[in-house]
Amino acid sequence: MEEAKPAVVPQQPKGGDALRRDRRVLQDIGNRPITRSFHAQLIAKGQEKGVNNVNPVVLPVLDDKLALNRKRVPAKKVVPRKEIDKPKSDAVVVISSDEGEEKKKPVNRCKPEEGRKEVKTLTSILTARSKAMALGVNIKPKEKIVEIDSADVNDELAVVEYIDDLYKFYKLTEDDSRVHDYMDSQPDINTKMRSILIDWLIDVHRKFELMPETFYLTVNIIDRYLSKKIISRRELQLIGISSMVIASKYEEIWAPQVNDFVCLSDYAYTSDQILRMEKEILGKLEWYLTVPTPYVFLSRYIKASVSPDEETKNMVFFLAELGILHYPTIILYSPSMISAAAVYAARYTLNKNPFWTETLKHHTGYSEDQLRDCAKLLVGLHLNAAESKLQAVYRKFSRPDYGAVALSVPPKSFQPSS
Structure with a gap:
């Protein structure tokens, strides 16, 4: 009976570092399939280096046919270890919807990033305003603009729905009917003669108790006609x-009748002359x-003064008529500016604070x-x-029915420097 031979325990081959290097190299082959022929080659190479009965790697051996099929499947990308490390406990993964891929961005949950400023978005602003409105909080300017037409909502003649658009249109078109300096083209008249005529018409206007609109339209017609026609x-x-x-x-x-004007002119002109001139002017x-x-x-501007008293109204009209009488005023300034300046000067004169x-x-x-x-x-006038x-x-305007506002003392700070 033969003695049982002791089992041969394979010793650790020399050159262990080289083997480990081979293993690392094998790790780089990725998903290359291990066929029988390739497996035999690996064993032969190991024996040449002094390694017996040791398989370099333990991998499933595939048939050649199966290996060919495996080659057709694209290999998966091997992710390096650094990319699959778990994030630290104080970092979160931020996914950008724009790029469509996951990115890591460490965020400190306890302390905000240094140098980063908070930016308010439009959504947050609108949300805050909605909450404020829901709580009854109005976002107001420094000084509230008074709604001057609220009392006239039920007055059809006040046309509250269109009043703002009307005055925007007036401001846009006032230059169309505004006259410019025409006295240089009038050889036989001057600014003093014009002022005398307007002064006389103020008395005629008051004698007939006409509407204020009539006086201002009269002056406008005179100036526009004189700017187009040379007269004697x-x-x-x-x-x-x-x-x-x-x-x-x-x-x-x-x-008034035409004959009434003939009488007031002391019969200097006949009714036929007046009617012919009327037709020519038109x-x-x-x-x-x-x-x-x-x-x-x-x-409109007097109304914007918010409940003005009669004294303020009379002072505004007094200063405005002084400006209309004065030829340089209508040449230098538009009708809307003369009106606004009359309101401003009247409030200043009567010490209506704020001016x-x-x-x-x-x-x-x-x-x-x-x-x-x-x-x-205007204050100088x-x-x-x-x-x-x-x-x-x-x-x-020195009469009691006009509040005797002409007798008021003009403000010294508005007196023009000599």
Whole structure:
């Protein structure tokens, strides 16, 4: 009986480092399939290096056919160990929806990032406003703009729905009916003659107890006609009378008769002359009579003063008529600015504090700085009104029924420097 041979225990081959290197190299082959032929080659190479009965790797051996099929399947990408390390406990994974792939972004949950500023988005702002409105909190400007038309909502004649659009249109079109300096083209008349004519028409207007709109339209018709037609000195008063006849027919319910104007002119002109001049004026102006005069803006801007008293109203009209009488004023400034400056100067004269409000600025479109020069001019006219040779405006507003506002002392700070 043969002795049983002791089992041969394979010793650890020499060159263990080389074997480990081979194993690392084998690890790099990825998903290359192990066929029988390839497995035999690996064993032969191991024996040449002194390794017996040791398989370099323990991998399933595949058939050659199966290996060919495996080659057709694309190999999966081997992810390095650094990329599959678990994130630290204080980091979160942030997924960007724009790039569509997962990115890691460490975020410290306890301490905000240094140097990062909080940016408010539109959604957060709108949400905050909605919450404020739900709680009854109104976001208001520094000074509230008063709704001046709320009391006239039920008044159909006030046309509250269209009033803002109407005055925007007036501001856009006021230059179409505004006259520019035409005295240089009039050889036979001058600015002094014009002022005398307007002064006389103020008395005629008060004698007939006509509407304020009639007076302002009369002056507008005179100036527009004189800017288009050269006249003689003798025709100037006839043009003034005929212009008031036209304005009365346009504005008044009961217009004065032509013969009444003949009497007031001391029969200097006949009724036929007045009617012929009326027709000529209308033809020259192309029947364009719906114009934004200073009175159109005065009525709106006085209302924007918020419950003005009678003294303020009378002072505004007094300063405005002084400006209309003065030729340089209508040349330098638009009707809306003259009206706004009259309101500003009146409030300043009567010490109505504040002199200019956000409500007035909103409805007039003018700031206090824009009106200062024109207001100084009007206050200067008020200062000299008592000593002027043209007394019609001063007499009119010195009467008790106009509050005697002409007798008020003009503010010294608005007096023009000499």
